[in-house]
Amino acid sequence: MKSGNYRTDCQESVPGYDMKCGPHAPALLWPTCFFRRDMVRVFNITHRHGVALVAVEIFVDGLNYTVELTRKVSLPPDAPRLVVISRQQNSTATELVRLCIRGVQHFTPEPHELWVVDNNSPLENVQWLTDWPELNVALNRTEPAPAEGRDLGHAQADPDGQLLWDSYANAIGLELAVRLVHPASHFFMSMHMDTLPCRAGWLSFLRSKIGDGIAAAGVRMDRTRTPEGVLHVLGYMVDFQLFTKLGLDFLPHLPWLDVGDRVTVALREAGYNVFACDNTLWEPLLAENIPASSPLRQFHVDRSFDDDGNVIFLHLGRGVRKSIGAHRRGTTADEWIRMVSERLLV
Numbered sequence: 001m002k003s004g005n006y007r008t009d010c011q012e013s014v015p016g017y018d019m020k021c022g023p024h025a026p027a028l029l030w031p032t033c034f035f036r037r038d039m040v041r042v043f044n045i046t047h048r049h050g051v052a053l054v055a056v057e058i059f060v061d062g063l064n065y066t067v068e069l070t071r072k073v074s075l076p077p078d079a080p081r082l083v084v085i086s087r088q089q090n091s092t093a094t095e096l097v098r099l100c101i102r103g104v105q106h107f108t109p110e111p112h113e114l115w116v117v118d119n120n121s122p123l124e125n126v127q128w129l130t131d132w133p134e135l136n137v138a139l140n141r142t143e144p145a146p147a148e149g150r151d152l153g154h155a156q157a158d159p160d161g162q163l164l165w166d167s168y169a170n171a172i173g174l175e176l177a178v179r180l181v182h183p184a185s186h187f188f189m190s191m192h193m194d195t196l197p198c199r200a201g202w203l204s205f206l207r208s209k210i211g212d213g214i215a216a217a218g219v220r221m222d223r224t225r226t227p228e229g230v231l232h233v234l235g236y237m238v239d240f241q242l243f244t245k246l247g248l249d250f251l252p253h254l255p256w257l258d259v260g261d262r263v264t265v266a267l268r269e270a271g272y273n274v275f276a277c278d279n280t281l282w283e284p285l286l287a288e289n290i291p292a293s294s295p296l297r298q299f300h301v302d303r304s305f306d307d308d309g310n311v312i313f314l315h316l317g318r319g320v321r322k323s324i325g326a327h328r329r330g331t332t333a334d335e336w337i338r339m340v341s342e343r344l345l346v
Contacts, residue, residue, distance in 0.1 A: 039179045048130070060175045061251060062147060067176060068139040070130045079111040080187035080207060080237060085173035086129075087166075087193070088121040092333050093323035094128070096194050096316070099340045101132065103196035106345055110203050115181070117173040119144050138180055144172035166320065167252045170233065171259040174250040183244070189237040190250070190260060194319025194336065198296070198344055202312035206237050209275040215239045215267045219304035219313040221276035225257060226265065231274055233260030234315050235304075238267075246270055277304040277313070295343045300331050314340075 044055035054069040082104060088094045097116065104114050115136045118126050120143050129137045146168045174190055181188065187207060197203070209217035218236025223229040233250065248266055252259045264274050280286050280303040289309055290297040302315035316336045321327035 051130075053130070058176055058179050060172060060179075063142065063145075063150070065140055065142040065144070065172070065176060067180075068141065069180065070137040073113050073134055073136055074182070075111055075113055077182055077184040078186050079113055080189055080203060081113045081115060081177070081181045081185050081240070082108075082189045082191060082203075083115045083117060083174060083177040083181075084191045084193055084195075085170050086116050086118040086121065086126070087169070087320050088118065088125040089320075089324050090125070092337070093121075093193075093320065094125055095337050096319050096323060096333060097129075099337065099345065100191070100193050100195055101135065102345055103198065103340070104191075105134065107197040107200050108203050109200060110207075112203060113181070115177055117177050119169050119173050138176055140173065140176060144169040167254065167259040171250040171252055174233070174260070178243075178250070181240075185240045187237050188240040188243065190233045190235065192234040192315065192319065194316035194322075194333075195235055196314045196340055196344070197312065198314050199306075199310055199312040202306070205306045205312060206275075210237065210239055213271075213273055214275050215242050215272035216263065217275040219277045219315070220279045220281060220302065221274075223282075225261060228268065229276070230257070230261040230264035231276055233258075234302075235313060236260070236263075236274075238263060242267070242270075242272070277306065279304045295339065299339055301336065 039058060041057045042054060043057060046053045051070060051072060054071070056067050056069055058065045058067055084097070084100055084104075086093075086097045088097060101114065101116065104112075113136060114134070115138065116129055117138045117140060118129065119140050123139075126139055129135065129139070144165070146165055149165050149168075170192075178188070187210070189206075206217040206219075216231055216236055216238040218231035220232040220234065221229040222232045243263065246266055248263050250260045250263065253262060257265065267274060278286055286305065287297060287303065290303070290311060294311075296303060296311050296314075299314075302317055303311045304313040304315075306312050316322070316331060316333065318327040318330075319333060319336075322333040
């Protein structure tokens with residue numbers, strides 16, 4: 001039984017979770033069906049244009065985060081949860097996020113929940129997210145700073161302050177999502193806001209790699225911190241039930257492990273393996289296999305391939321920093337926006 005876009009037929013019982021939904025549940029309870037009582041505190045629920053807006057408080061790494069939640073899509077647990085972390089300081093950053101959302105929705109016919117978790121961007125830059133159809137939005141209104149950065153005082157006023165701990169901020173966004181998605185979800189995928197799925201079937205391809213001892217699949221393997229390599233958090237899907245069972249998290253442990261790296265390390269320690277796509281960042285000659293007629297051949301960004309040699313996923317790299325002019329090497333944010341909007345999403 002459904003009402004609007006919210007499922008009211010909770011079919012799975014998960015100990016420790018607030019399972020208030022049911023065929024006769026009050027409408028105000030629908031968005032809060034699956035919150036962990038020990039992790040998420042709901043303190044206000046309002047409605048806007050028929051959609052529930054839920055204000056929650058979530059405790060992560062010693063700090064309470066105030067989050068405004070708009071949930072428009074709730075699918076069965078086997079639908080992957082795709083989580084994009086957003087930081088929108090200006091219109092360029094907003095366009096990167098907008099194109100990422102469009103890319104997912106354009107190239108992903110498979111059932112999925114798409115979430116955007118924004119990290120304390122100016123409200124005037126993020127309100128558009130709550131109006132986007134078929135999108136779950138979590139607006140974090142607390143500055144994500146590690147313990148050593150919480151007493152600096154300037155973080156809230158400095159528009160670039162979050163760059164001091166951008167890895168940590170990314171991890172906090174993902175940790176908030178971990179506490180908001182359905183606890184019985186089978187797959188959880190992290191995504192940067194400057195990424196773009198670019199071929200239908202990409203999600204099924206990654207999902208097909210999980211099983212038979214492989215617990216995560218991603219679009220890039222990095223070996224800068226460990227010789228065995230770790231899946232880069234810009235885009236990897238993990239078995240969420242195993243993630244939860246092993247008590248994993250996305251928090252960085254610098255200088256040894258960056259955001260999301262510990263997931264790969266811990267999975268291997270537990271006896272599991274991971275899969276990574278071939279990628280032009282570490283194998284630039286792969287670009288020569290892209291057809292000359294394709295706009296992706298000379299598009300100098302991070303390109304990931306499926307087993308048949310098709311480019312399925314793109315990553316600009318340093319998108320947040322490029323959007324505010326703090327990083328100037330390589331393809332620019334404006335060049336990315338033009339290519340994606342004029343050549344790929346047409």
